[in-house]
Amino acid sequence: MPATLKSMSLEWEGAGLPEAPSAPETMKEAGLSLSFLNDLILRILYARGSMLGLDLARFMCLPFKVIEDSLKFLKDEKCVEVAGGDLIGRVSYRFTLTELGRRRAQEAMKQCAYVGPAPVPLEDYIEQTYRQAVTGINCSPEPLRAAFAHLVIREELFNAVGPAIVSGKSAFLFGPPGNGKTSIARCIGDFMNNAGGEIYVPFSFLAENSIITVYDQAIHHMVDGELGDRIEDNEATIRRLLNAGTVDARWVRIRRPVVITGGELTLEMLDLRFNAAANFYQAPLHVKANGGVFLIDDFGRQLCSPKELLNRWILPLEDRHDYLTLASGKKFEVPFEQLIIFSTNLDPKDLVDDAFLRRIRHKVEINAPGREVYERIFNNMVKRLGMNPCADAIEFMYEKYYNATRSPRASDCRDLLEIVQSICRFRRQPVQLTRDLIEEASASFICEFK
Numbered sequence: 352m353p354a355t356l357k358s359m360s361l362e363w364e365g366a367g368l369p370e371a372p373s374a375p376e377t378m379k380e381a382g383l384s385l386s387f388l389n390d391l392i393l394r395i396l397y398a399r400g401s402m403l404g405l406d407l408a409r410f411m412c413l414p415f416k417v418i419e420d421s422l423k424f425l426k427d428e429k430c431v432e433v434a435g436g437d438l439i440g441r442v443s444y445r446f447t448l449t450e451l452g453r454r455r456a457q458e459a460m461k462q463c464a465y466v467g468p469a470p471v472p473l474e475d476y477i478e479q480t481y482r483q484a485v486t487g488i489n490c491s492p493e494p495l496r497a498a499f500a501h502l503v504i505r506e507e508l509f510n511a512v513g514p515a516i517v518s519g520k521s522a523f524l525f526g527p528p529g530n531g532k533t534s535i536a537r538c539i540g541d542f543m544n545n546a547g548g549e550i551y552v553p554f555s556f557l558a559e560n561s562i563i564t565v566y567d568q569a570i571h572h573m574v575d576g577e578l579g580d581r582i583e584d585n586e587a588t589i590r591r592l593l594n595a596g597t598v599d600a601r602w603v604r605i606r607r608p609v610v611i612t613g614g615e616l617t618l619e620m621l622d623l624r625f626n627a628a629a630n631f632y633q634a635p636l637h638v639k640a641n642g643g644v645f646l647i648d649d650f651g652r653q654l655c656s657p658k659e660l661l662n663r664w665i666l667p668l669e670d671r672h673d674y675l676t677l678a679s680g681k682k683f684e685v686p687f688e689q690l691i692i693f694s695t696n697l698d699p700k701d702l703v704d705d706a707f708l709r710r711i712r713h714k715v716e717i718n719a720p721g722r723e724v725y726e727r728i729f730n731n732m733v734k735r736l737g738m739n740p741c742a743d744a745i746e747f748m749y750e751k752y753y754n755a756t757r758s759p760r761a762s763d764c765r766d767l768l769e770i771v772q773s774i775c776r777f778r779r780q781p782v783q784l785t786r787d788l789i790e791e792a793s794a795s796f797i798c799e800f801k
Contacts, residue, residue, distance in 0.1 A: 369483035369550055372475065372599040374414055381417050382472030382557070388421040390459040391469060393430065393448070397456035398466045401434055401447035408442070412468035412554065412600035415442045422446060430455050464629035465562045468554040471601050473683060476556040476565075479602070480686040483550040483642050485519035488543070488607075498542035502534060503727045503761075508717065512539065515713035521668055521691040523708070526717035528696040529760030533648055535717065536692045540609035540644045543690070547607040549574050550642040554601055555631075558675075558683045562631040563623065570639050571605040608643035610636050610689075616653045618663060623675050637673070640689040650695040650702065657702045664691075668710045719758040722749070729764040736768055738782060744789035751790075752797060767792045 375381035378388065395410060396402060404422065408415040419441060425431040430452035434445040448456060495513055515522040516539060524532040552571055555564040598604075612620070624633040637645055651657050667673040667687040674682045693711070695702065708714070720728065729745055748767075753759045768784070770792035775782040 369479070369548075371604070372471075372479055372551060372602045374597045374599045375417055376414070378417055378420060381413060381469065382475060383469060385421060385424065387557075387560075388418060388469070389425055389430075390462070391465075392418065392421055392425060393452060393456035393459050394464070394466050396431065396446065396448050397453060397460065401445050404442045404444050404446060407446065409600075410468070414597075425452065463562065463631055465555075465564075465631040467564075468601050470555040470557040470562050471553045471599070473556050473558040473685075476553055477684075477686055479551055479553075480641050480688050483548075484686075484688045485543070485547075485607075485642060485644075485690045488516065488519065488547045490516045490542070494546045495542055498538050498546065499535075502531065502538060503720075503724055503731060504531065504535070505720075505724060508535075508715070511713070511715045515539075515715065516542065516690065518712050519688075519690050520712040521710070522693070522713040522715060523699065523711045524692060524694040524715050524717055525699050526696065527719060527758065527760070529762035530717050530719055531761050532694045532696070532717050536644075536646045536648065536694050537609075537611070539690070539692065540611070540646060543607045543644050544572070544609050545606065547643070549604055550607055551602040551604055552608075552639075552642070554603065559677055559679070559681045561677055563634050563675075564631065565634045565639060566603050567639050570608050570610055571603060572608075574604050574606055608640055609646070610640040610644065611646045611648060612636065613648045614652045614654065616647060616655070616660070618655045618659060621663060623677065625678050627678075632677070635675070637667075637687065637689065638675075638685055641686055643689055644692060645689045646692045646694065648694050650693045651697040661703060661707045665707060665710060720761050722759075725759050725761070725764070728761050729768075732764045732768050733784060736772055736782070738768065738771070738784040741784040741786065741789070743786040744784055747786050747789055748793065751793065757797065763796075766796055770796055 378385065391411065392407065395407065399410070402410070404415055404419075407422075408418055411418060422431065422441065426433065426446075428451075429449055431446045432449050434447050490513060492509075492513060495516070496509070499509065512522075512535065522539075524536060526532060552565050554566045555562050557563075621635050621637060623635060626632070647653075647660075653660060668691065671687050672684050673687045674684055676682050699708070699714075726745055730740060733740055748759075748763070767789060771784060771788045772782050774788060774791060
């Protein structure tokens with residue numbers, strides 16, 4: 352990491368809620384050139400038809416004064432014309448393309464077909480991302496317990512998870528299947544999402560004159576009120592677009608993101624996704640996860656080999672930044688600022704070497720539950736499904752399986768009781784729990800292949 356970026360990350364480490372990006376006052380502050388804005392305006396008017404200056408500024412998420420010079424330039428060049436307006440000024444004018452403007456817009460579309468909010472400069476994206484780094488999250492036992500309230504876990508396991516979140520670095524969850532690794536990782540994600548504070552992500556950013564889209568509705572969830580703030584009447588919009596000191600609308604206020612991948616993960620998903628027809632890019636998954644959690648579930652079962660994935664990330668995990676490559680071959684640097692969680696039921700020694708494990712700050716082994724924990728999980732699930740308690744059912748499982756050939760799994764409780772529920776519903780009898788029913792369910796569920 353360059354010294355400036357590293358010091359930036361250290362300076363903001365431990366900070367509270369990130370400062371909101373301020374709306375630019377000028378084209379220079381917006382980090383955009385006149386020619387870029389000209390082409391973007393031409394494409395928007397070409398795609399959407401004539402627009403009021405107010406609506407155009409709102410669509411571009413820029414103050415009107417930032418795009419005013421560009422509109423004047425396009426009017427002087429006879430690319431746009433004014434089709435009406437009132438006493439408020441240019442913000443109320445209706446702008447439409449001339450025939451020359453349509454030809455220029457078609458040429459601009461061939462170069463890049465992006466039509467949407469104006470991008471932020473790469474430098475601003477880097478600065479804001481480090482300002483809201485995961486290492487700045489306040490995490491203490493009380494709020495973390497709330498995220499884990501529906502799980503039964505040992506105290507020592509809970510105490511191992513907390514420091515991993517505080518570090519904001521990386522964690523490796525491993526152990527036999529069915530004992531809650533994925534559930535624990537998802538609880539960490541829920542904590543970050545609901546108690547980790549708010550951050551800002553841009554609709555897109557500009558790097559090496561290329562547009563990279565970031566905001567993804569499937570991943571980035573707006574905080575309450577954010578959508579309402581963006582849907583406002585024209586009078587409120589005019590005040591916002593004309594006044595200074597407001598939040599830069601090119602950024603979306605969201606809860607910290609949680610990205611979950613499994614066996615479908617490929618190396619291509621960690622590179623820029625280029626839209627060849629439209630000539631702009633979509634950010635890879637780990638960039639969309641910046642400021643939040645990236646969970647790689649079932650690690651070792653991806654379409655790419657563990658070695659390939661680890662070689663791809665070994666330096667980003669160490670240096671906290673990554674390099675992305677454009678179709679032209681140019682590379683640029685982006686922050687790698689998320690809590691990475693690897694979860695696997697395979698033997699770590701078969702997946703990774705010592706060099707990689709050294710870069711994983713926290714290794715948390717999640718083993719089979721002891722009988723006391725198993726009984727608590729079992730009884731919690733009984734209560735959740737509206738069944739009657741039955742100590743004989745648990746006793747049968749230990750006599751038949753757990754004291755013999757099979758280790759208990761936390762997931763057995765849910766799976767067995769749901770089978771009992773299905774048996775009762777099929778027979779049209781009240782849902783109840785008995786030793787005979789758990790025996791029948793286990794014979795179906797625990798199939799010992801020969």
